[in-house]
Amino acid sequence: MLDPGGKRSGAGAGRDRAPGDRGEAANAAGPLPLDRPPGEIAGMFDAIARRYDLLNRLLSAGRDRAWRARAVDALGLQGGERVLDLCTGTADLALALASPRGGAGCVVGVDFSAEMLRLGRVKTARRRPAGAVRLLRADAERIPLCDAAVDGATIGFGIRNVRDRIGALAEVRRVLRPGGRLAILEFGEPGPAPVRAMYRWYFHHLLPLVGRLGSRHRSAYAYLPASVGAFPAPPAFCELLGRAGFTDVRVDPLTFGIVYLYSARA
Numbered sequence: 001m002l003d004p005g006g007k008r009s010g011a012g013a014g015r016d017r018a019p020g021d022r023g024e025a026a027n028a029a030g031p032l033p034l035d036r037p038p039g040e041i042a043g044m045f046d047a048i049a050r051r052y053d054l055l056n057r058l059l060s061a062g063r064d065r066a067w068r069a070r071a072v073d074a075l076g077l078q079g080g081e082r083v084l085d086l087c088t089g090t091a092d093l094a095l096a097l098a099s100p101r102g103g104a105g106c107v108v109g110v111d112f113s114a115e116m117l118r119l120g121r122v123k124t125a126r127r128r129p130a131g132a133v134r135l136l137r138a139d140a141e142r143i144p145l146c147d148a149a150v151d152g153a154t155i156g157f158g159i160r161n162v163r164d165r166i167g168a169l170a171e172v173r174r175v176l177r178p179g180g181r182l183a184i185l186e187f188g189e190p191g192p193a194p195v196r197a198m199y200r201w202y203f204h205h206l207l208p209l210v211g212r213l214g215s216r217h218r219s220a221y222a223y224l225p226a227s228v229g230a231f232p233a234p235p236a237f238c239e240l241l242g243r244a245g246f247t248d249v250r251v252d253p254l255t256f257g258i259v260y261l262y263s264a265r266a
């Protein structure tokens with residue numbers, strides 16, 4: 001199953017850009033570069049790792065667990081399957097997949113932030129999930145698994161940060177067995193206008209402030225709304241999944257569209 005070198009699939013390599021994505025967005029402290037080198041993104045997650053779970057619970061008002069549960073359900077696991085959780089962070093989605101309810105027999109979590117993974121390992125040791133969880137440090141654009149190594153794959157709130165999204169999605173398709181399912185969670189914009197207006201204020205003002213105070217990181221929680229703003233809208237991201245070779249692509253809004261659940265088949 002493991003392939004330490006990882007492989008690049010030829011399909012669809014290259015940068016995708018949402019219309020109007022200039023690679024940077026304005027924030028209170030001036031321009032916030034979104035086109036950061038991978039080492040800088042990993043360093044940012046290293047720096048906020050210790051407060052990441054707490055801030056997740058707080059800033060999502062506890063909804064993050066329900067969103068991850070929906071991604072687990074979308075894989076339709078029967079029990080005992082091998083699953084990849086890409087951009088696993090502190091392994092919450094990996095743990096949900098390997099729980100008795102999730103049903104995975106073995107989960108490989110991949111992330112490039114050493115500190116997020118260190119905290120994930122503490123959690124997997126403490127919680128003793130029903131399935132085995134293994135955490136590997138690697139870039140999403142070079143997944144260290146063999147072709148068709150897994151039956152299902154998830155990406156929770158991580159694809160937004162990846163530079164070459166089509167390249168990473170093509171990598172996920174490479175390591176999925178034909179017909180295997182992919183479930184992706186990513187932030188979006190709520191559909192109903194009154195909710196959208198309130199949410200915009202929260203997401204662009206309150207969240208960066210609480211995030212900055214909670215994480216003691218100057219820009220990580222300003223990067224979040226900026227990176228969500230630069231992420232393709234749901235129809236464009238569905239198209240991207242198709243360009244990476246996935247079929248049966250669908251998207252479901254969760255919590256008024258604050259989050260979108262994308263699912264597809266390899």
Ligand SMILES: C[S@@+](CC[C@H](N)C(=O)[O-])C[C@H]1O[C@@H](n2cnc3c(N)ncnc32)[C@H](O)[C@@H]1O
Pocket residue numbers: 038041042045086087088089090091092093110111112113116138139140141155156157158161162163
């Ligand atoms: C917002 S966190 C999400 C963590 C987790 N999936 C969750 O649901 O809470 C995004 C994670 O993606 C990881 N990440 C971002 N870009 C990556 C890349 N190119 N390769 C590997 N990991 C990446 C970051 O290190 C971080 O841990």
